[in-house]
Amino acid sequence: MTTPIDDRSFTAAQDFLLGMKSWWTRDLYPTLQEDFDRRAAKAGSEPTTVDDVDALIGDTVLYRTYSWLERHLQRFKYSGRYGLQPFHDQDRERLVDGLATEGLPEGALDLADDFDVPKYFRVVDIHQHPGGVWSDEIAGYVYERGARSTTPLAGKRHKDLHDRLTDRVEAGGVPRRLLDMGCGFGKSTGPFIERFRDADIVGVDIAAPCLKLAARDAAAAQARHARYVQADCTKTDFEDESFDLVTSTMLLHEMPPPEIEKTFREAHRLLEPGGRMVHVDFYDLPDPFRRYIHYGHARRNNEPYMEPWAEMDAVELLEETGFTNIEILPFEESDGTLAADYPYWRFPWTLIMAERA
Ligand SMILES: C[S@@+](CC[C@H](N)C(=O)[O-])C[C@H]1O[C@@H](n2cnc3c(N)ncnc32)[C@H](O)[C@@H]1O
Numbered sequence: 001m002t003t004p005i006d007d008r009s010f011t012a013a014q015d016f017l018l019g020m021k022s023w024w025t026r027d028l029y030p031t032l033q034e035d036f037d038r039r040a041a042k043a044g045s046e047p048t049t050v051d052d053v054d055a056l057i058g059d060t061v062l063y064r065t066y067s068w069l070e071r072h073l074q075r076f077k078y079s080g081r082y083g084l085q086p087f088h089d090q091d092r093e094r095l096v097d098g099l100a101t102e103g104l105p106e107g108a109l110d111l112a113d114d115f116d117v118p119k120y121f122r123v124v125d126i127h128q129h130p131g132g133v134w135s136d137e138i139a140g141y142v143y144e145r146g147a148r149s150t151t152p153l154a155g156k157r158h159k160d161l162h163d164r165l166t167d168r169v170e171a172g173g174v175p176r177r178l179l180d181m182g183c184g185f186g187k188s189t190g191p192f193i194e195r196f197r198d199a200d201i202v203g204v205d206i207a208a209p210c211l212k213l214a215a216r217d218a219a220a221a222q223a224r225h226a227r228y229v230q231a232d233c234t235k236t237d238f239e240d241e242s243f244d245l246v247t248s249t250m251l252l253h254e255m256p257p258p259e260i261e262k263t264f265r266e267a268h269r270l271l272e273p274g275g276r277m278v279h280v281d282f283y284d285l286p287d288p289f290r291r292y293i294h295y296g297h298a299r300r301n302n303e304p305y306m307e308p309w310a311e312m313d314a315v316e317l318l319e320e321t322g323f324t325n326i327e328i329l330p331f332e333e334s335d336g337t338l339a340a341d342y343p344y345w346r347f348p349w350t351l352i353m354a355e356r357a
Helices: 007-043 050-057 061-079 084-089 092-097 139-147 155-171 189-195 208-220 257-270 288-300 306-311 314-321
Strands: 177-181 200-205 226-230 243-249 271-282 323-330 349-356
Touching (some): 007 050, 007 061, 050 288, 061 084, 061 139, 061 288, 084 139, 139 208, 155 189, 155 271, 177 189, 189 200, 189 226, 200 208, 208 226, 257 271, 257 306, 257 314, 271 306, 314 323, 314 349
Parallel strands (some): 177 243, 200 226, 243 271
Antiparallel strands (some): 271 349
Protein backbone atom coordinates (compact mmCIF):
# COMPACT_ATOMS: atom_id res chain seq x y z
CA MET A 1 0.00 0.00 0.00
CA THR A 2 1.32 3.48 -0.87
CA THR A 3 1.85 5.82 2.06
CA PRO A 4 -0.70 8.65 1.94
CA ILE A 5 0.55 12.07 0.86
CA ASP A 6 -0.04 14.55 3.67
CA ASP A 7 -0.86 18.19 2.88
CA ARG A 8 2.43 19.52 4.20
CA SER A 9 4.59 17.22 2.09
CA PHE A 10 2.46 17.88 -0.98
CA THR A 11 2.72 21.66 -0.53
CA ALA A 12 6.46 21.48 0.14
CA ALA A 13 7.06 19.33 -2.95
CA GLN A 14 4.90 21.53 -5.20
CA ASP A 15 6.61 24.67 -3.83
CA PHE A 16 9.98 23.10 -4.56
CA LEU A 17 8.94 22.37 -8.16
CA LEU A 18 7.63 25.90 -8.56
CA GLY A 19 10.88 27.26 -7.13
CA MET A 20 12.83 25.22 -9.67
CA LYS A 21 10.56 26.44 -12.46
CA SER A 22 11.10 30.04 -11.35
CA TRP A 23 14.86 29.50 -11.45
CA TRP A 24 14.49 27.95 -14.90
CA THR A 25 12.46 30.99 -16.00
CA ARG A 26 14.60 33.72 -14.46
CA ASP A 27 18.11 32.27 -14.64
CA LEU A 28 18.42 29.37 -17.00
CA TYR A 29 16.40 30.87 -19.86
CA PRO A 30 18.33 34.19 -19.89
CA THR A 31 21.60 32.21 -19.74
CA LEU A 32 20.45 30.16 -22.72
CA GLN A 33 19.53 33.33 -24.62
CA GLU A 34 22.99 34.81 -23.88
CA ASP A 35 24.69 31.61 -25.02
CA PHE A 36 22.67 31.67 -28.24
CA ASP A 37 23.50 35.35 -28.87
CA ARG A 38 27.19 34.67 -28.30
CA ARG A 39 27.24 31.68 -30.64
CA ALA A 40 25.26 33.55 -33.31
CA ALA A 41 27.68 36.51 -33.16
CA LYS A 42 30.63 34.14 -33.45
CA ALA A 43 29.09 32.29 -36.41
CA GLY A 44 28.98 35.62 -38.24
CA SER A 45 25.64 35.05 -40.01
CA GLU A 46 22.20 35.95 -38.71
CA PRO A 47 20.10 32.84 -37.82
CA THR A 48 16.75 33.17 -39.60
CA THR A 49 15.09 29.79 -39.08
CA VAL A 50 14.50 27.36 -36.21
CA ASP A 51 16.95 24.99 -37.93
CA ASP A 52 19.63 27.70 -37.76
CA VAL A 53 18.96 28.07 -34.02
CA ASP A 54 19.04 24.31 -33.56
CA ALA A 55 22.41 24.09 -35.31
CA LEU A 56 23.82 26.62 -32.84
CA ILE A 57 22.44 25.36 -29.50
CA GLY A 58 20.49 22.12 -30.02
CA ASP A 59 23.34 19.86 -28.89
CA THR A 60 24.67 21.97 -26.02
CA VAL A 61 24.53 20.70 -22.45
CA LEU A 62 22.87 23.98 -21.50
CA TYR A 63 19.96 23.57 -23.91
CA ARG A 64 19.58 19.89 -23.05
CA THR A 65 19.49 20.69 -19.34
CA TYR A 66 16.97 23.45 -19.98
CA SER A 67 14.83 21.04 -22.02
CA TRP A 68 15.06 18.17 -19.53
CA LEU A 69 13.95 20.43 -16.70
CA GLU A 70 11.09 21.86 -18.73
CA ARG A 71 9.67 18.42 -19.46
CA HIS A 72 10.29 16.75 -16.14
CA LEU A 73 9.35 19.55 -13.74
CA GLN A 74 5.94 19.47 -15.39
CA ARG A 75 5.84 15.67 -15.22
CA PHE A 76 6.73 15.70 -11.51
CA LYS A 77 4.12 18.39 -10.92
CA TYR A 78 1.36 16.13 -12.25
CA SER A 79 2.53 12.55 -11.82
CA GLY A 80 5.46 12.43 -9.40
CA ARG A 81 5.31 10.96 -5.89
CA TYR A 82 3.84 14.28 -4.67
CA GLY A 83 2.10 15.06 -7.95
CA LEU A 84 -1.29 16.67 -8.39
CA GLN A 85 -2.84 13.46 -9.72
CA PRO A 86 -1.94 11.08 -6.85
CA PHE A 87 -2.62 13.81 -4.26
CA HIS A 88 -6.16 14.42 -5.51
CA ASP A 89 -6.73 10.74 -6.23
CA GLN A 90 -6.47 9.81 -2.55
CA ASP A 91 -9.32 12.24 -1.80
CA ARG A 92 -11.43 11.14 -4.75
CA GLU A 93 -14.67 10.33 -2.95
CA ARG A 94 -14.96 13.70 -1.20
CA LEU A 95 -13.97 15.60 -4.35
CA VAL A 96 -16.52 13.79 -6.50
CA ASP A 97 -19.23 14.45 -3.87
CA GLY A 98 -18.33 18.14 -4.11
CA LEU A 99 -19.31 18.09 -7.79
CA ALA A 100 -22.88 16.85 -7.25
CA THR A 101 -25.04 18.78 -9.69
CA GLU A 102 -28.41 18.34 -7.93
CA GLY A 103 -28.25 21.63 -6.04
CA LEU A 104 -27.34 23.78 -9.04
CA PRO A 105 -29.87 26.36 -10.28
CA GLU A 106 -31.86 25.19 -13.30
CA GLY A 107 -29.95 25.67 -16.57
CA ALA A 108 -26.65 26.44 -14.84
CA LEU A 109 -25.03 23.34 -16.31
CA ASP A 110 -25.96 21.48 -19.47
CA LEU A 111 -23.99 18.25 -19.89
CA ALA A 112 -24.53 16.12 -22.99
CA ASP A 113 -25.43 12.42 -22.81
CA ASP A 114 -22.66 10.30 -24.35
CA PHE A 115 -20.59 13.29 -25.41
CA ASP A 116 -18.10 12.42 -28.12
CA VAL A 117 -14.77 13.99 -27.11
CA PRO A 118 -12.92 14.68 -30.39
CA LYS A 119 -10.20 12.21 -31.27
CA TYR A 120 -7.47 14.86 -31.56
CA PHE A 121 -8.05 15.60 -27.89
CA ARG A 122 -8.24 11.99 -26.73
CA VAL A 123 -5.01 10.78 -28.29
CA VAL A 124 -2.64 12.94 -26.25
CA ASP A 125 -2.38 13.97 -22.59
CA ILE A 126 -2.11 17.69 -23.26
CA HIS A 127 0.23 19.51 -20.90
CA GLN A 128 1.18 16.11 -19.48
CA HIS A 129 -2.04 16.02 -17.46
CA PRO A 130 -2.57 12.25 -16.99
CA GLY A 131 -5.74 11.33 -18.89
CA GLY A 132 -6.18 14.95 -20.01
CA VAL A 133 -8.67 17.42 -18.53
CA TRP A 134 -11.69 15.42 -19.68
CA SER A 135 -11.42 11.70 -18.82
CA ASP A 136 -11.26 11.53 -15.02
CA GLU A 137 -14.07 12.82 -12.77
CA ILE A 138 -11.54 14.74 -10.67
CA ALA A 139 -9.63 16.21 -13.66
CA GLY A 140 -11.15 19.67 -13.08
CA TYR A 141 -9.63 19.88 -9.60
CA VAL A 142 -6.25 18.66 -10.84
CA TYR A 143 -6.29 21.17 -13.69
CA GLU A 144 -7.40 24.02 -11.42
CA ARG A 145 -4.55 23.36 -8.98
CA GLY A 146 -2.07 22.94 -11.83
CA ALA A 147 -3.14 26.19 -13.52
CA ARG A 148 -2.08 28.16 -10.45
CA SER A 149 1.55 27.65 -11.45
CA THR A 150 1.31 27.62 -15.27
CA THR A 151 3.23 30.88 -15.54
CA PRO A 152 5.78 30.64 -12.73
CA LEU A 153 6.48 34.35 -12.31
CA ALA A 154 2.84 35.24 -11.96
CA GLY A 155 2.24 32.60 -9.28
CA LYS A 156 -1.12 33.31 -7.71
CA ARG A 157 -1.37 36.45 -9.86
CA HIS A 158 -1.94 34.34 -12.99
CA LYS A 159 -5.49 35.71 -12.79
CA ASP A 160 -3.89 38.93 -13.99
CA LEU A 161 -4.07 37.63 -17.55
CA HIS A 162 -7.80 37.03 -17.49
CA ASP A 163 -8.51 40.36 -15.80
CA ARG A 164 -6.45 42.16 -18.40
CA LEU A 165 -8.37 40.41 -21.15
CA THR A 166 -11.62 41.51 -19.52
CA ASP A 167 -10.34 45.13 -19.51
CA ARG A 168 -9.49 44.80 -23.17
CA VAL A 169 -12.88 43.36 -24.04
CA GLU A 170 -14.66 46.09 -22.07
CA ALA A 171 -12.72 48.79 -23.91
CA GLY A 172 -14.44 47.59 -27.10
CA GLY A 173 -17.91 47.88 -25.51
CA VAL A 174 -19.82 45.99 -22.83
CA PRO A 175 -21.16 42.73 -24.32
CA ARG A 176 -24.80 41.66 -24.00
CA ARG A 177 -24.44 38.01 -25.02
CA LEU A 178 -21.02 36.48 -24.55
CA LEU A 179 -19.75 33.02 -25.47
CA ASP A 180 -16.45 31.85 -23.92
CA MET A 181 -15.17 28.92 -26.00
CA GLY A 182 -12.97 26.34 -24.26
CA CYS A 183 -13.83 27.81 -20.86
CA GLY A 184 -12.22 24.96 -18.87
CA PHE A 185 -13.07 25.18 -15.16
CA GLY A 186 -14.24 28.79 -15.64
CA LYS A 187 -11.03 30.69 -14.99
CA SER A 188 -11.43 32.71 -18.20
CA THR A 189 -15.21 33.07 -17.86
CA GLY A 190 -15.11 34.14 -14.19
CA PRO A 191 -13.86 37.72 -14.72
CA PHE A 192 -16.46 38.24 -17.48
CA ILE A 193 -19.16 36.99 -15.11
CA GLU A 194 -18.00 39.36 -12.37
CA ARG A 195 -17.64 42.39 -14.64
CA PHE A 196 -20.58 42.03 -17.06
CA ARG A 197 -23.44 41.48 -14.62
CA ASP A 198 -26.13 42.42 -17.17
CA ALA A 199 -24.87 40.14 -19.93
CA ASP A 200 -25.93 36.56 -20.67
CA ILE A 201 -22.73 34.58 -20.43
CA VAL A 202 -22.19 31.06 -21.70
CA GLY A 203 -19.04 28.97 -21.28
CA VAL A 204 -18.61 25.90 -23.48
CA ASP A 205 -16.07 23.15 -23.19
CA ILE A 206 -15.77 19.48 -24.06
CA ALA A 207 -14.53 18.49 -20.59
CA ALA A 208 -17.38 17.63 -18.21
CA PRO A 209 -15.17 17.48 -15.06
CA CYS A 210 -14.07 21.08 -15.67
CA LEU A 211 -17.58 22.32 -16.48
CA LYS A 212 -18.93 20.87 -13.24
CA LEU A 213 -16.36 22.82 -11.26
CA ALA A 214 -17.12 25.99 -13.23
CA ALA A 215 -20.88 25.66 -12.65
CA ARG A 216 -20.39 24.96 -8.94
CA ASP A 217 -18.27 28.11 -8.55
CA ALA A 218 -20.71 30.25 -10.54
CA ALA A 219 -23.59 29.02 -8.37
CA ALA A 220 -21.59 29.79 -5.22
CA ALA A 221 -21.07 33.33 -6.55
CA GLN A 222 -24.85 33.64 -7.22
CA ALA A 223 -24.08 34.25 -10.89
CA ARG A 224 -27.53 33.60 -12.38
CA HIS A 225 -26.52 35.32 -15.63
CA ALA A 226 -23.98 32.58 -16.44
CA ARG A 227 -24.32 29.02 -17.63
CA TYR A 228 -22.00 26.27 -18.75
CA VAL A 229 -22.66 23.92 -21.66
CA GLN A 230 -20.79 20.84 -22.79
CA ALA A 231 -20.20 21.37 -26.50
CA ASP A 232 -17.54 21.15 -29.16
CA CYS A 233 -16.90 24.74 -30.15
CA THR A 234 -16.52 23.73 -33.80
CA LYS A 235 -20.19 22.66 -33.95
CA THR A 236 -22.46 23.99 -31.22
CA ASP A 237 -26.27 23.89 -31.11
CA PHE A 238 -26.69 27.64 -30.56
CA GLU A 239 -28.76 29.50 -33.12
CA ASP A 240 -27.20 31.76 -35.75
CA GLU A 241 -26.33 35.25 -34.47
CA SER A 242 -26.82 34.26 -30.81
CA PHE A 243 -23.91 36.36 -29.47
CA ASP A 244 -22.33 39.79 -29.81
CA LEU A 245 -19.00 38.59 -28.41
CA VAL A 246 -17.14 35.30 -28.76
CA THR A 247 -13.95 34.81 -26.75
CA SER A 248 -11.40 32.13 -25.99
CA THR A 249 -8.28 31.94 -23.85
CA MET A 250 -5.64 29.30 -24.57
CA LEU A 251 -8.01 27.26 -26.74
CA LEU A 252 -6.71 27.58 -30.30
CA HIS A 253 -3.27 26.07 -29.70
CA GLU A 254 -4.96 22.91 -28.41
CA MET A 255 -6.60 22.27 -31.80
CA PRO A 256 -5.27 20.99 -35.12
CA PRO A 257 -5.59 23.50 -38.02
CA PRO A 258 -8.82 22.05 -39.52
CA GLU A 259 -10.52 22.40 -36.11
CA ILE A 260 -9.29 25.99 -35.80
CA GLU A 261 -10.78 26.73 -39.21
CA LYS A 262 -14.09 25.22 -38.10
CA THR A 263 -13.96 27.19 -34.83
CA PHE A 264 -13.60 30.49 -36.69
CA ARG A 265 -16.44 29.49 -39.04
CA GLU A 266 -18.63 28.56 -36.06
CA ALA A 267 -17.80 31.86 -34.32
CA HIS A 268 -18.76 33.70 -37.50
CA ARG A 269 -22.09 31.86 -37.63
CA LEU A 270 -22.81 32.57 -33.96
CA LEU A 271 -21.97 36.28 -34.06
CA GLU A 272 -24.54 38.89 -34.96
CA PRO A 273 -23.42 41.36 -37.68
CA GLY A 274 -20.90 43.74 -36.09
CA GLY A 275 -20.22 41.20 -33.33
CA ARG A 276 -16.65 40.75 -32.11
CA MET A 277 -14.35 37.82 -31.59
CA VAL A 278 -11.42 38.07 -29.15
CA HIS A 279 -9.02 35.17 -28.64
CA VAL A 280 -5.90 35.09 -26.50
CA ASP A 281 -3.39 32.48 -27.53
CA PHE A 282 0.27 31.75 -28.24
CA TYR A 283 1.03 33.07 -31.70
CA ASP A 284 3.34 36.10 -31.90
CA LEU A 285 6.86 34.75 -32.39
CA PRO A 286 8.92 37.63 -33.75
CA ASP A 287 12.34 35.95 -33.95
CA PRO A 288 13.73 32.46 -34.67
CA PHE A 289 15.11 31.99 -31.15
CA ARG A 290 11.69 32.46 -29.54
CA ARG A 291 10.09 30.30 -32.22
CA TYR A 292 12.62 27.53 -31.54
CA ILE A 293 12.03 27.76 -27.79
CA HIS A 294 8.25 27.68 -28.28
CA TYR A 295 8.28 24.71 -30.66
CA GLY A 296 10.56 22.86 -28.24
CA HIS A 297 8.15 23.68 -25.41
CA ALA A 298 5.31 22.22 -27.50
CA ARG A 299 7.14 18.92 -27.91
CA ARG A 300 8.28 18.71 -24.31
CA ASN A 301 4.86 19.54 -22.89
CA ASN A 302 2.76 17.25 -25.13
CA GLU A 303 1.22 20.07 -27.14
CA PRO A 304 1.32 18.72 -30.71
CA TYR A 305 -0.96 21.40 -32.20
CA MET A 306 0.95 24.41 -30.91
CA GLU A 307 3.45 24.50 -33.76
CA PRO A 308 0.96 24.00 -36.63
CA TRP A 309 -1.22 26.78 -35.15
CA ALA A 310 1.74 29.16 -34.88
CA GLU A 311 2.58 28.40 -38.52
CA MET A 312 -0.93 29.23 -39.75
CA ASP A 313 -1.67 32.49 -41.54
CA ALA A 314 -4.40 33.65 -39.16
CA VAL A 315 -5.10 36.91 -41.01
CA GLU A 316 -5.68 35.12 -44.30
CA LEU A 317 -7.89 32.52 -42.63
CA LEU A 318 -9.98 35.15 -40.82
CA GLU A 319 -10.41 37.14 -44.03
CA GLU A 320 -11.49 34.01 -45.90
CA THR A 321 -13.98 33.23 -43.12
CA GLY A 322 -15.61 36.65 -43.60
CA PHE A 323 -14.17 38.66 -40.71
CA THR A 324 -13.11 42.29 -40.95
CA ASN A 325 -11.17 44.69 -38.71
CA ILE A 326 -8.68 41.92 -37.99
CA GLU A 327 -6.01 42.73 -35.42
CA ILE A 328 -3.26 40.44 -34.19
CA LEU A 329 -1.24 42.00 -31.41
CA PRO A 330 1.22 40.89 -28.73
CA PHE A 331 -0.60 40.77 -25.40
CA GLU A 332 0.96 42.14 -22.22
CA GLU A 333 -0.12 39.49 -19.74
CA SER A 334 1.66 41.20 -16.84
CA ASP A 335 3.29 44.61 -16.39
CA GLY A 336 6.43 45.08 -18.48
CA THR A 337 6.43 41.75 -20.30
CA LEU A 338 6.44 43.37 -23.76
CA ALA A 339 9.51 45.53 -23.09
CA ALA A 340 12.21 44.83 -25.69
CA ASP A 341 14.68 43.96 -22.91
CA TYR A 342 12.31 41.75 -20.90
CA PRO A 343 14.74 38.94 -20.02
CA TYR A 344 12.67 36.05 -18.72
CA TRP A 345 10.90 33.14 -20.33
CA ARG A 346 7.27 33.79 -21.16
CA PHE A 347 4.58 32.41 -23.41
CA PRO A 348 4.10 34.35 -26.69
CA TRP A 349 0.75 35.74 -25.57
CA THR A 350 -1.18 37.23 -28.48
CA LEU A 351 -4.58 38.85 -29.01
CA ILE A 352 -6.43 37.71 -32.12
CA MET A 353 -9.38 40.00 -32.72
CA ALA A 354 -11.85 40.34 -35.57
CA GLU A 355 -15.33 41.56 -36.32
CA ARG A 356 -18.17 39.97 -38.22
CA ALA A 357 -19.05 42.26 -41.13
C1 LIG B 1 -5.76 25.44 -21.84
S1 LIG B 1 -7.44 25.19 -21.48
C2 LIG B 1 -7.98 26.88 -21.18
C3 LIG B 1 -9.16 26.97 -20.28
C4 LIG B 1 -9.65 28.37 -19.97
N1 LIG B 1 -10.04 29.08 -21.15
C5 LIG B 1 -8.62 29.17 -19.20
O1 LIG B 1 -8.20 30.22 -19.68
O2 LIG B 1 -8.23 28.75 -18.11
C6 LIG B 1 -8.17 24.80 -23.04
C7 LIG B 1 -9.58 24.27 -22.92
O3 LIG B 1 -10.10 24.09 -24.25
C8 LIG B 1 -10.96 22.97 -24.21
N2 LIG B 1 -11.19 22.50 -25.59
C9 LIG B 1 -10.32 21.88 -26.42
N3 LIG B 1 -10.91 21.60 -27.60
C10 LIG B 1 -12.20 22.06 -27.49
C11 LIG B 1 -13.31 22.05 -28.38
N4 LIG B 1 -13.25 21.52 -29.60
N5 LIG B 1 -14.47 22.61 -27.94
C12 LIG B 1 -14.57 23.15 -26.70
N6 LIG B 1 -13.55 23.18 -25.83
C13 LIG B 1 -12.37 22.62 -26.22
C14 LIG B 1 -10.25 21.99 -23.29
O4 LIG B 1 -11.13 21.03 -22.77
C15 LIG B 1 -9.69 22.93 -22.22
O5 LIG B 1 -10.55 23.05 -21.12
